[in-house]
Amino acid sequence: MKPQSVPERLTKNRFLLDEEQCHIEVNQEIAKATGSGQAIVACCPAHVYTEEPDGTISVEYAACLECGTCLAVAAPGALKWRYPRGGFGIQFREG
């Protein structure tokens, strides 16, 4: 099988994007102070998080596969993460 980047892989999935509400919010100060920023970048299978040159963490919530790993890894207060609103987000066809 050809090697593929994560964004290429994600194009195979079915997502219903909630354009009105983002379900993820990073507290940049706590993320930086605790090292949680780098930890959530490394542990996310969907590459939702990116560390920008200025050290802040940007969020591409549309790619989220909703596993909750980032929330488990992040220090208290560094991340607000919940499931998207009903009917939105990843919709697995295989599972």
Place this chain on the structure above:
Amino acid sequence: MTETAEPDFEVIVIGAGIAGCVTAYQLARQGRSVLLIERGEAPGSKNLSGGVLYSRGIEQVFPGFLDEAPVERRITRNYINFLNAESSVAIDYKDRRLADPVNAVTVLRAKLDAWLADKCEEAGAIIMPGVRVDRVLTQDGAAGKRVIGVRAGDDELHSHVVVAADGVNSFIAKEVGLRTNEPLNHLAVGVKAVVRLPRETIEARFNLTGDEGAAIAAVGDCTQGVGGGGFLYTNIDSLSVGIVVRLDDLTAKKKVVTDIFDHFLEHRFIAPYLEGGELLEYGCHLVAEGGLHMIGEVVMDGMVVVGDAAGLTLNTGLTVRGMDLAVGSAVAAAEAIGSALEQKDTSRAGLARYRERLFASYVGQDMKTYAKAPAFLEVERMYKQYGELFADVLFGAFNLDTQPRQHLVRVARKTLARSPLKMRQLIRDGIAGARAL
């Protein structure tokens, strides 16, 4: 004892996974009014598992399950593998007895869970998809908080009993204090691809006929030494392939999870299985690995917790289980809820039978039997040195380099002396393994 006189439903189940569906199905069959709420656009659309379901329990719930439900292949080949960078040492266990009666099947949850929800509907449960439960409704009573229903957006729905079947993250159980955040050594992340291949190609590559299936499990270099393992399961015309890695080790070693996933798929002994395949879907899932230590309170006034939400998963080293435990917990919960409703006592005491039933069943018994497995599987040596040691001993035996041969015991002793492993570690791990697994 305080029950709302006329609630909207007798039971509200949050989450249409295996635990939620089996609970809802059993209660609907008892004639109870049941609402099953699912946040995905359709049941199954948020659900993902590695893919092996030990099926004897669910067959008791749905007679004819194997013929009617959308299952993939019947596992008759278990391939347990120490996968090093350049070598691999495996046990290849094939057994016709595993097919008669069938012991385990591969499943794809988007398909299976949709079928389960249909069964619930047929039995009389109301399914409400596309709705996220934001929180449970509670009431302060003499004995503390009592759950009396759920809130979703602006809607409030009341019930005698709420079943939290909302998966491993269980925001519901956490919200009411039944579960706390787990330490990272009790959690792992699974990353998985479903790869399409022609049926005949799969049967030829894995040496299978008909609906037989194979399950490959690997530890070692395949996860770049991070605690956890790789898996490769055969479906009818696709493969489920991926990794599961422990979060404490992943973060401590500062590894990028997708690098480990790529490394496994590109591994010289894994890539040939995937050759020519087409990616169908890419997903992931958080996995509870704490075993018995993760099961907290599963009952409170007006609510029970089932399946992944209750921390019911078990990695014994050889078998990795979750879905069969979800079934077992659902059966125990449905029975307890049924009798609590009959007695008109859905307080914590009235529902306490769930916990008793759970621990009397294979679920609780097996969680106890393997209580030491999680700690044993945290032994670092499992993920690097042992695989290499086994391969080096075998290399010493097979590599006929025109030098005079030595007895195998001698080869093994010399290999061990060269390895970073110590004899006493080997003995200690051997004894710990025998006790844990």
